[in-house]
Amino acid sequence: MHAERIEGKWIADFVEVFQLCKVKPGEVAAILSETQSRPLLADLAELALTQLGLEVFHVRLPSPRIQEAVPLRSTGTSLAIKGLEPVIQALSNSQFIVDCTVEGLLHSVERNALLSKGARIMMISNEHPEILERVKPSVETHRKSMIGGQLITAASTMRVTSEAGTDLTVDLSNVQGRGSAGIADQPGSFGYWPAGLCICYPSNGSVNGTIVLDRGDLNLTFKRYLESPVIFHFENDFITHIEGNGLDAELIRSYYANWQEREAYAISHVGWGMAKGARWDSMIMYDKRDTNGTEQRAFAGNFLFSTGANPAAGRFTSCHFDYPMRNCTISLDGNVVVEKGVLQGELA
Numbered sequence: 001m002h003a004e005r006i007e008g009k010w011i012a013d014f015v016e017v018f019q020l021c022k023v024k025p026g027e028v029a030a031i032l033s034e035t036q037s038r039p040l041l042a043d044l045a046e047l048a049l050t051q052l053g054l055e056v057f058h059v060r061l062p063s064p065r066i067q068e069a070v071p072l073r074s075t076g077t078s079l080a081i082k083g084l085e086p087v088i089q090a091l092s093n094s095q096f097i098v099d100c101t102v103e104g105l106l107h108s109v110e111r112n113a114l115l116s117k118g119a120r121i122m123m124i125s126n127e128h129p130e131i132l133e134r135v136k137p138s139v140e141t142h143r144k145s146m147i148g149g150q151l152i153t154a155a156s157t158m159r160v161t162s163e164a165g166t167d168l169t170v171d172l173s174n175v176q177g178r179g180s181a182g183i184a185d186q187p188g189s190f191g192y193w194p195a196g197l198c199i200c201y202p203s204n205g206s207v208n209g210t211i212v213l214d215r216g217d218l219n220l221t222f223k224r225y226l227e228s229p230v231i232f233h234f235e236n237d238f239i240t241h242i243e244g245n246g247l248d249a250e251l252i253r254s255y256y257a258n259w260q261e262r263e264a265y266a267i268s269h270v271g272w273g274m275a276k277g278a279r280w281d282s283m284i285m286y287d288k289r290d291t292n293g294t295e296q297r298a299f300a301g302n303f304l305f306s307t308g309a310n311p312a313a314g315r316f317t318s319c320h321f322d323y324p325m326r327n328c329t330i331s332l333d334g335n336v337v338v339e340k341g342v343l344q345g346e347l348a
C-alpha cells in the first residue's frame with residue numbers, strides 16, 4: 001500500500017489511545033515485538049510513550065519456526081515468547097505492555113502470567129497504521145460493549161438466524177460473556193486495537209444447528225470475502241459436515257483437513273461486533289499484508305463465530321477460523337440484540 005514510514009498523525013493516534021489506557025509519566029512500559037513484526041508499529045508505540053513521559057524498553061524476539069504444514073493466520077495466539085521466564089519477568093514487572101507481536105497475546109499461554117502483577121496489555125493488531133487511524137477505540141463503544149457482555153452472562157440461550165438459512169442455538173447456561181472495545185485502563189486488563197466485540201466461549205456440548213456463510217461474509221484466516229455459500233452443520237459443538245460446491249468450501253475443507261484432531265472442527269467463540277467506525281467493506285481496499293482483518297471482526301452488528309480452541313470447553317488446537325457474518329439476527333432469551341445485522345436497543 002502506502003509507504004511504511006512514521007507520520008506525525010499516527011504518533012498522535014497512538015498517544016490518544018495510550019491516554020485512554022491511562023498511562024502516566026514515570027510508568028515503565030515494555031514494547032514486545034518479534035523479527036517478523038511490522039517495525040513501524042513498535043516505533044510508533046515508542047515515540048508515543050516517550051512523548052507521554054514513560055520509561056520505555058523493547059523486547060524483540062525471533063519469530064518462531066512454524067509448526068504446521070499450513071500457514072497459521074489471525075489466531076490471536078502468539079507463540080513468540082515460548083514460555084521463556086526471563087521474558088515473562090521483564091514484561092510482567094512493567095506497568096504497561098504494548099504487544100506488537102504478529103499474532104498477538106490475546107490467547108497466548110503466557111497471557112495470565114504477564115497480567116499477574118497488574119501490568120496492563122495493549123495489543124496492536126498487525127495492521128497498516130492507516131487501519132488503526134480509521135478505527136480507534138472509543139469510550140462509548142467500550143461502555144456499550146461491556147453491557148453486551150453482561151447480557152450474554154445473564155442469558156440462558158442465544159439464537160442466531162438469517163434469511164440465508166442460518167439457524168443456530170447456543171446454550172449459555174453458566175457462560176461468562178465479555179465485552180471489550182480495546183481499552184486497557186485497569187491493572188491486569190487486556191485491550192486491543194481495533195476492537196469492539198461482545199463474545200463468549202460456549203461450554204461443552206452447547207452449540208447446535210446450521211450456519212450458512214453467505215456471499216460477502218468473511219473468512220479471516222484466508223482474509224477473503226466469500227463468493228459462494230458454505231454450510232456448516234453443528235452437533236454438540238462439532239461441525240459434522242461442510243457443504244458447498246464453490247471454491248470457498250473447497251479451500252475451507254482443505255485447510256481443516258491439515259488437522260487430524262476433532263477439536264479443529266469445534267466451536268471456539270460466538271458473539272457480535274460493536275465498533276461503529278469499523279467497516280464490513282474496507283478489507284477489499286487493502287493488500288493482505290496490510291491487514292489482519294481485526295476491523296472486520298468488530299464491525300457493528302456482525303455475527304462473529306469461530307472454530308478452534310475453546311478454553312471454557314477444555315479444547316485446544318492450533319486451527320482457528322474467524323467468520324464475521326452480515327445480515328444475521330441474534331437473540332438472547334428471545335430478546336433481539338442484533339436484527340438483520342443492525343444493533344438494537346441499548347447496544348445501538
Ligand SMILES: [Fe+2]
Nearest residue numbers: 306320321322
Ligand atoms: Fe477468533
